[in-house]
Amino acid sequence: MEQLTLEEIVKVVNGKVDINGECRKYNYLSTDTRKLRNNSIFVALRGENFNGNDYVKEASEKGANLCIVDQIKFNPDELKGNTSIILVEDTKQALLSLAEYYRSKLNVKVIGITGSTGKTSTKDLLAAFLSSKFKVFKTKGNFNNEIGLPLMIFELDNTYDIAVLEMGMSDLGEIHRLAKVARPDVAIITNVGISHIENLKTRENILKAKMEITDYFNDNNILIINIENDLLSSIPSDKYKVVKVGFNKESDYKADNVTLNQSFIEFVVSDDNNEEEFHIDIPGKHNILNALLGIAAGKILGIEYEEMKSGIKNLSVTSMRLDIIKNEKITIIDDCYNASPDSMKAALDVMNSIEGKRKIAVLGTMKELGDKANESHKLIAEYASKQGVDILVTIGEFNDAYREGFKNDKGFKSFENNNNASEFLLNNTNNGDVILVKASRSMKFESIVNKLKAEN
Incomplete structure (x- = not known):
């Protein structure tokens, strides 16, 4: 984690200093006291079954030099002298605001991935493709919501070249807020199905929610889409560049000569200039499309096919997925x-x-x-x-x-x-x-x- 000052943090979260502690060193941020270590920032979130404000004393004892709270539920005399306290109106919003500011200080390319299915598989494939040339961070597990994504942002520092971040949602506006924090340079939409249709009512609304990943795009940004999906096949491209992948001739990156095996997939990728055969040790035709999305992103970031084929040997897939x-x-x-x-x-x-x-x-x-x-x-x-x-x-x-x-x-x-x-x-x-x-x-x-x- 790159260094932040107390003054920066107070300003960004629109808070006020309630206790000014002795130590201003912050190397780690967490919302879970069980994961705290020395020189941490603790953000006291509230949920349906818990209130992080109840754990400020424990956070101080475990090494939190700063606690961001929205309720005073502690006795100041019980805190260690190193612990500062910032009082804010809403700790969840403070977490998002601080993550957005921290992202702005990083010289790291961000690739954001959303979609009804395939986000995690695409993340794993893309991170492997990039690994032969870059130091890559990828979302851990399923940390892809308005709490998880900021926590992933705080695990970054400027030793990384690229961050591959998942963005999940269950309603309109959520990916907009995640995109505001992560500011992806490149975005990937895997597909638009009917997941979360209970909230969003129609697939067209699901598409609208996924497209929020481009809300902060300009002509320097690139959107990569799977045009085998009916709703993604006709996305307009007047504001930013759209790159298409699939099995048909309209694709910028097309898969041919497909072999499906119980333990691997093989296919030939062709673009305007080249074609290359890929062998990947995961099963499923759907993973060819996920791989194409990753290959397109790799090419955009300047990686050659041979380098991607070297990187895919480092593939590490998230557990409990096929x-x-x-x-x-x-x-x-x-x-x-x-x-x-x-x-x-x-x-x-x-x-x-x-x-x-x-x-x-x-x-x-x-x-x-x-x-x-x-x-x-x-x-x-x-x-x-x-x-x-x-x-x-x-x-x-x-x-x-x-x-x-x-x-x-x-x-x-x-x-x-x-x-x-x-x-x-x-x-x-x-x-x-x-x-x-x-x-x-x-x-x-x-x-x-x-x-x-x-x-x-």
Whole structure:
């Protein structure tokens, strides 16, 4: 973390100094007292089930030289002498404002990634492509909201060349605020599906929300889009440059000669001047599009294809996303991190490419689909049937919709909780089975994966 002065911070967060401590050194920022270390800044956020203002004494004891608060809930005599206190109106807004200011002090190129699905895979691929030439920072885990993204900004310093940052949202205005903080030089939109349609009502509104990533663009900025997505295929480009990727001839970066394997993808990328064959050790046709987005960004940043092919050897993928686990008895596809109709279909496609005696799909609820939820779960079950799923195991509130879509009562099993489903799987798994486990993150399907791994 680059150095900030107390005076700078007070001005940026529009606060006032309540206690002027003895130490002004700030090397780290956190909103979690469990992660604090010496010379930290602690921002006391408030949530539905917690109030960070209650932990100022603990923060001081753990090395916070500065606490930013919006309530005084501490006894000054209990704080260490090194701790200063800034009182603000709203600590969440203070975090965003301070992150925006800190970003302005960094000489780091920022690539922002948003989209209904594929953000994390694209982030991982892009960071690998860039790694042969640049020192790259990428969003950790799922720190992509109005709290997570500022925390990622504060992990940057000027030793990095490029930051690849995810930007998530569930409603209009959120990505606008994230773009104000991160000020991406290059933006990527992976696709526009129906995730969060419960809040946004239409896919056109989802597109509008994703396009907020360009709200601070000028003619020096570049937007990269996947034109295989219907709503992204006709984005105008009068204010900034738009680069298109896909499988069709209108793409600036086009994939041909595609090979899909259970453990890798191969394809040839062509642009106006060159073509190059890529081999990447991840499965799924959808990941060809994610890779094309990363390749386009790499070329924009001056990396040659051969350098990208060297960098992709450093690919480190985020866990619980199409993680294929093989043992002597079964193959498990662990894709527990999130679920939407598009990502469900992509995971079923991958399972279809893996050789096995039986295909078993363990599917849970796709969240935030609103009025489209019942129909969406039914359509996924229909797709599973078409992709050769032998047994469909479902858990949650849309079991009936899944049953209606699958149309094979003999191969359909539904359960109310993870434990019962796990017990069924453990008692009914055969040698050579391929088992896909996928649902929205809140359903905690990793518990099913862990039991399958332990018993097979």
